[in-house]
Amino acid sequence: MTTPTAARPIPAHVPPEMVGEFSLFTAPGMAPTPNGDPQAAAACVHAGPRIFYSPLNTRDGHGTWVITRAKDQRRVLQDGETFSSHRSIFASALGEDWPMIPLELDPPEHGAFRSLLNPLLSPKRVMVLEPAVRERAAFLIDRIARAGTSCDVMNDFAFPFAVNIFLRFLGLPDDQLEEFVGWATDLLHGEPAKRGAAARTIVAFIDDLAAERRREPVDDFMSFIIQAKVKDRPLTDVEVRGIGVLLFIAGLDTVAAAIGFDLAYLARNIADQRLLRNEPSRIVLAAEELLRAYPTVQMIRVATRDIDFEGAPIRKGDYVSCATMIANRDPEEFECPEKIDLSREDNRHQAFAYGPHRCLGSHLARREIVIGLEEWLKRIPDFRIKEGTAPIAYGGHVFGIEDLILDWS
Amino acid sequence: MRILVHKEKCQGHARCWSMAPDIFDLDDEGYIVAGDIDVTPDDEKKAWRGAKSCPERALEIEK
Numbered sequence: 001m002t003t004p005t006a007a008r009p010i011p012a013h014v015p016p017e018m019v020g021e022f023s024l025f026t027a028p029g030m031a032p033t034p035n036g037d038p039q040a041a042a043a044c045v046h047a048g049p050r051i052f053y054s055p056l057n058t059r060d061g062h063g064t065w066v067i068t069r070a071k072d073q074r075r076v077l078q079d080g081e082t083f084s085s086h087r088s089i090f091a092s093a094l095g096e097d098w099p100m101i102p103l104e105l106d107p108p109e110h111g112a113f114r115s116l117l118n119p120l121l122s123p124k125r126v127m128v129l130e131p132a133v134r135e136r137a138a139f140l141i142d143r144i145a146r147a148g149t150s151c152d153v154m155n156d157f158a159f160p161f162a163v164n165i166f167l168r169f170l171g172l173p174d175d176q177l178e179e180f181v182g183w184a185t186d187l188l189h190g191e192p193a194k195r196g197a198a199a200r201t202i203v204a205f206i207d208d209l210a211a212e213r214r215r216e217p218v219d220d221f222m223s224f225i226i227q228a229k230v231k232d233r234p235l236t237d238v239e240v241r242g243i244g245v246l247l248f249i250a251g252l253d254t255v256a257a258a259i260g261f262d263l264a265y266l267a268r269n270i271a272d273q274r275l276l277r278n279e280p281s282r283i284v285l286a287a288e289e290l291l292r293a294y295p296t297v298q299m300i301r302v303a304t305r306d307i308d309f310e311g312a313p314i315r316k317g318d319y320v321s322c323a324t325m326i327a328n329r330d331p332e333e334f335e336c337p338e339k340i341d342l343s344r345e346d347n348r349h350q351a352f353a354y355g356p357h358r359c360l361g362s363h364l365a366r367r368e369i370v371i372g373l374e375e376w377l378k379r380i381p382d383f384r385i386k387e388g389t390a391p392i393a394y395g396g397h398v399f400g401i402e403d404l405i406l407d408w409s
Numbered sequence: 410m411r412i413l414v415h416k417e418k419c420q421g422h423a424r425c426w427s428m429a430p431d432i433f434d435l436d437d438e439g440y441i442v443a444g445d446i447d448v449t450p451d452d453e454k455k456a457w458r459g460a461k462s463c464p465e466r467a468l469e470i471e472k
């Protein structure tokens with residue numbers, strides 16, 4: 001993660017008593033920390049008010065309102081009219097203004113694009129992809145098991161698993177996997193200069209791919225997009241780019257991070273690890289609890305009008321942060337939110353957000369996590385964090401885990 | 410028991426369907442099919458769990 005640039009001045013309409021200390025970038029536990037638990041660290045906000053203003057809560061130094069209660073986040077994320085998702089977060093790194101689609105379009109415009117993409121990643125469609133997902137997990141873990149009694153989960157399993165599945169979905173070659181992950185790492189976690197360079201590289205790659213598929217369509221995602229129609233017209237080049245860029249970056253590191261956090265938890269909690277190994281039918285429910293406990297992203301919306309929200313004077317243009325890791329540890333929503341209970345049934349977590357922008361890839365992500373855990377636990381005996389190592393976890397723009405050395409000797 | 414389906418609130422999480430695929434029917438995009446659902450006494454527990462799993466509160470249980 002990177003430290004954001006200097007904070008901007010706090011807007012005059014924000015009452016001084018509503019300014020909070022907490023930020024996903026600078027609060028204790030957010031910097032890369034050996035044996036860190038950034039999601040638990042973020043839960044400290046529940047000791048405070050429902051909403052407060054954090055002066056430095058985006059990578060580029062924007063202040064945001066922070067919504068701490070799940071119920072209020074639901075209200076924000078379900079109301080695209082008042083809280084817009086159009087931020088051009090990617091394009092702005094290039095000094096441009098175009099939306100990633102469908103994430104940065106608001107309803108009703110959003111609907112046509114979402115309807116185009118939904119069937120490609122629907123629950124039923126994901127069932128068809130499942131054998132390939134399982135085969136890939138088994139292949140990687142078999143290789144790890146043959147090689148010894150220790151591995152770096154992120155490099156040896158989580159990334160080559162999640163990224164391969166996603167590249168396959170997009171119809172992209174696996175031999176560029178490391179390069180793609182490098183671009184995503186620079187984009188999501190790099191310094192501003194690196195971010196700009198990575199963004200330009202990704203745009204050029206997506207534009208080239210679209211041009212190639214226009215010349216010669218094949219049976220893949222990009223060929224589908226360039227031949228698709230919304231509202232009876234083909235997509236424009238900028239729309240094709242907006243979709244391509246979003247899907248490319250959305251699939252590259254979130255599932256890998258989730259698998260890393262999940263296996264780190266199981267390595268530290270041997271009773272839970274054995275429970276899931278001995279009774280694998282519990283993994284589906286357990287994966288939901290791990291999604292609740294270790295989500296990785298914050299949603300940011302922009303107010304389209306002045307609104308008084310739970311006592312906060314939100315003004316048009318203000319940023320409003322709905323962090324998944326904060327909602328998922330809300331004591332008004334979850335009984336004993338700090339306790340990780342793999343049998344938790346009442347679990348309406350928001351790891352994939354609420355509202356019309358609910359993560360399009362959530363069904364695939366969820367199955368990858370479940371299958372990854374199933375195949376891992378089937379093949380790897382009691383494992384723990386390797387002695388003398390300490391996985392480094394971090395908060396920020398997208399939460400993650402740098403390395404996870406497990407040992408089962 | 411009857412489940413009132415607030416179709417306009419559904420965002421396609423499919424948590425209900427994953428709990429009880431025989432009770433909650435999804436369309437090709439993955440959203441709930443419109444129309445309230447009458448539940449047989451045998452299915453009540455599964456239907457209850459499915460309805461209670463909806464992050465958007467799109468499924469309301471009517472006793």
